[in-house]
Amino acid sequence: MNTALLFATTILMTLSTSSATAAVATPPDADKRPHVVRAPHGAERDDEYYWLRDDEREDKAVLAYLEAENAYADRLMAPLEPLENALYEEIVGRIKQDDSSIPARERGWWYYARYETGKDYPIHARRKDGPGVDALSIQQANERGDFEGEQVLLDVNALADGKDYYAVGAYEVSQDNTMLAWADDTNGRRQYTVRFRDLATGQPYPEELRGTSGDLVFADDNRTVFYIENDPETLLTKRVKRHVIGTDPAQDAVVYEEVDDSFYMGIDRTRDDRYIVIGVSSTVSDELRYAPAADPQAFTVLAPRERDLEYQADHLGDRWVILTNADGAKNFKLVEAPSGSASRKAWTDVVAHDEDVLLETFELFDGFIALGERSDALERVRILRPGREDEHVAADEPAYSMGLSANTEPDTTKLRYTYTSLTTPATTYELDTATGERVLLKQQPVLGYDPTQYVTERVWATARDGERIPVSLVYRKGFKRDGTAAMLQYAYGSYGMSMDPGFSITTVSLLDRGVVYALAHIRGGQEMGRRWYDAGKLLNKVNTFTDFIDVTDHLVAQGYAAKDRVAAAGGSAGGLLMGAVSNMAPDRYRVILSQVPFVDVVTTMLDASIPLTTNEYDEWGNPEQRQYYDYMLTYSPYDNLKAQAYPAMFVGTGLWDSQVQYWEPAKYVARLRDVDTGGGPLVFRTNMEAGHGGKSGRFRRFREQAEMYAFMLDQLGAK
Structure with a gap:
């Protein structure tokens, strides 16, 4: 037994060492320590596991508890190791290991x-x-x-050698192609260090820019780099700085500082490379500043921030093109303005607002505009050309995902776009907008996979309030809708993030074992337009959870799954979803997979010192206001745990997660162990080296997924 585990055994007095069976049967039992969480309006809540929060990740008792949970997980999962290994080998066996991306010219x-x-x-x-x-x-x-x-440019294998975690966030090459800047992260907290190298000589520069967001932009002099410095306490994007390669970073000038912690920040160059832009965004507001890339001394605001005014802008030729919700365009519209007069008074419509079509993104070319949009919960690419009717790129399946790909140069008639579905691996096409000729550039190679052996469909489930919820399904050919199958249902449902049906090499292993995979496009995303998002946030958040449950009931009623063979999965805000539905309808699910779950909503949203809290008042509400506090308490998973039979559950987190801090799932699991009367297994796995995205490396993350899937398949009887 290692030192940490021995310490855990001593302080918790729960892990029996007299027999392996007893050790497996007796999970860790965290101490209860009285603690009251107070809201500014006087409300109080007891949080007996608040002590599990350690911002520095150094508290011996906390670390020992996490290690004890990992040791318990090891023991519990040991009998499933053959299945885990089989899943892992299957998944990795589908990967063409010496693969490469599609080259892009710049x-x-x-x-x-x-x-x-x-x-x-x-x-x-x-x-x-x-x-x-x-x-x-x-x-x-x-x-x-x-x-x-x-x-x-970068051999990431060499850079990652000897490190438990390593990720390159971004890299940029100077305009004259001679200088390289890249940002890397060594613990998963997304706090990047920027480094530099001369591409002609291969020599690195000595300076390092620490505590950055990873965003990088070169100015036209090829020596000046703009980057974003994070706040060292909140980890939020805070200041844009200017660095001259070869100088002391301590002398870097602040170009812009954001004083409102509810805004995120990013930097970029416009499509025509004429301007460097600083963009700041909150949930309901955007603001963009721009300066000439040739002489980026003073930045000009394109359109001043206003609450409920959102926009994104790009520049090509003699005009700004802007995607915005201005003037009541809830689903957004596309406008343009002359370079020298970009104020809102000069904005004129290019594509008017449409109640049935959500405009999401665009790409500018010399002779056309490519527009990414969605309608009826499906993505489309629309091509806009002067003097010609708009044209939509065709799709061949009932449920699919389509979007703009890497189009690095505007002076071309060719458009790259991606296409995928639950049965079609990621495919990149190049469409010549002048001739209509389409060339297949690449399809994700999946070794041993035959797409003709699988079927995808789109169905609609009716929610309890009458809304129709789109659902994307996939299963192996030969599946019979007789109510006996196992099913995994996945969703997210927050931040307006749409979960579109795309191919997954890991899902194939489930389909081959007879599992139906269902992707529920619930409210809180934007699959059905902006109203879909609005209907699943703030004081409407419960719709997200009831939609998920209603989709489950519909699919079971229609024979897609047996009522006692349903699994549910979600991560981050989708982990909130998992916590809520397991409280509200535990009898509907045999097993729950919850990754980096946001489960302690009220305490986290009351604490402005935690990264992301103040940024998200417009998503969840501000619990310092009694209306939102009371509403959050109706669904917050940690606060609504009670004595009832819960599904079997696998909960995963990363010790260094800066988005959903590890202590949320740790507290949740500790309290769940106290109240669960069901007796099903509960696994809590903490990756002690990783952050929000899990382990780094393309193979290591599949090992984590194989472990979760082995747990789920065992519970569903689908091994």
């Missing part, structure tokens, strides 16, 4: 990433453009293992 170079067999991380590289060099020829050379003429 300023005379083709950029791409490629993997080598057996390695976890990509190699970012580029090749010089020239006669006979294009995306397809480079892909073919990579497949042959012919890397002559390649310049390696």
Whole structure:
């Protein structure tokens, strides 16, 4: 027994060492320590597990408890190790290990990433453009293992060597193609360090920019870099700074500082490279500043922030093009304004508002605009050309996902877009908008997979208030809708994030075992337009949870699953969903998979020192106001745990998570162990090195998923 576990055993007095059976049968039991959480309006709540919060991740008792839970999880999962290994081998066996991305051309170079067999991380590289060099020829050379003429920018395998966690957040090359800047994270908290290298000599520069968001932009002098510095306490994006490569970062000037913690910040260059832009966004408001990339001294506000005014803007040629909800355009509209007069008074409609079509994104080209939109819970790509009727890119399946791909240069007639579905691996096409010719650039290789053996469909479930909820389904051919199958239902339902049906190599292992996979497009996302989001946030949040339950009831009633063989899964805000539905309807689910779950809503939203709290008042409400406090208490998973039979549950978190802090699921599991009368297994797994996204590396994360799926399949009797 290691030291940490021995300490845990001593302080908790719960893990029996007399027999392995007893150890498995007796999970850790965290101490209860009285603590009262008070709201400004006088309300009080008891939180006996508040002590599990340790911002520094150094408290020995806390770490020992987490280690004890991991040890208990190891013992509980040991009998399922053969199934876990089988799932892992199946998943990894579908991966073409020496794969590469589609090269994209920019300023005379083709950029791409490629993997080598057996390695976890990509190699970012580029090749010089020239006669006979294009995306397809480079892909073919990579497949042959012919890397002559390649310049390696970052070998992430070498950078990650010896580290438990490593991720490159972004990298940028200067406008003259000679300087490299990249940002990396070594613990999963998304606090990046920026580093520099001379691409001509290969020599690194000594300085490091620490505590950044990872966003990088070069100015036209190829030596000046703009970056975002995070607040060291809240970890929120706070200041845009200017750094000159080769100088002391302590001397970096602050270009812009955001005083409102409810706004996130990003930096970029416009489509035509004319401007450097600083964008700040809250849940309900945006503001963009721009400065000439050739002389970025003073930044001009495009449109001043106003509550409930959202917009995103880009520049090409002599105009700004802006996607906005201004003037009551709830589903957004597209407008334009002259370069020299971009105030709202000069905005004129390019695409008017449509109650049935949500406009989400756009890409500017010299001769056309590509518009990403959605209608009836399906994504579309629309092409706008002067003097011609709008054209939609065709799709072939009832439920699919489609979107704009990497279109790095505006002076082309060719548009890259991606297409995928629950049965079709991710596919990238290049459409010539002048001729209509479509070229398949790449489809995700999936070894041993035959898409003709699987079926996808779109169904609609009626919610208790009469709304129709779209659901995307996939199952193996030969499935009979007779009410006997096992089913995994997934959803998210927050922040207006739409969960579109895309292919997953991990899901195939479930389908091959007879499991039906259901993706519920519940309120809180934007699958059905902006109203869908509004109907699932703030004082309407409960719709998100009841929609999920109603979808389950519908699918069971229609014979897609047996009522005692339903699993549910969600992560982050989707983990909130899992906690809520397991409180509200525990009898509907045999097993719950909950990753990095946001389950202690009221306490977290009362604490402005926690990253993301103040940013999210417009999503959840501010519990300092009694109306929102009382409403949150009706669904907050931690606060609504009670004596009842809960489903079997697998809860996962990362010790270094900066978005949903580890102590939320830790407290939740500790209290759930106190009240659950069902006797089903409860696994709590903490990754002691990772953050919100789990382990780094393309294979390591599949090991985590295989463990969860083994747990679920065992509970569903679908091994």
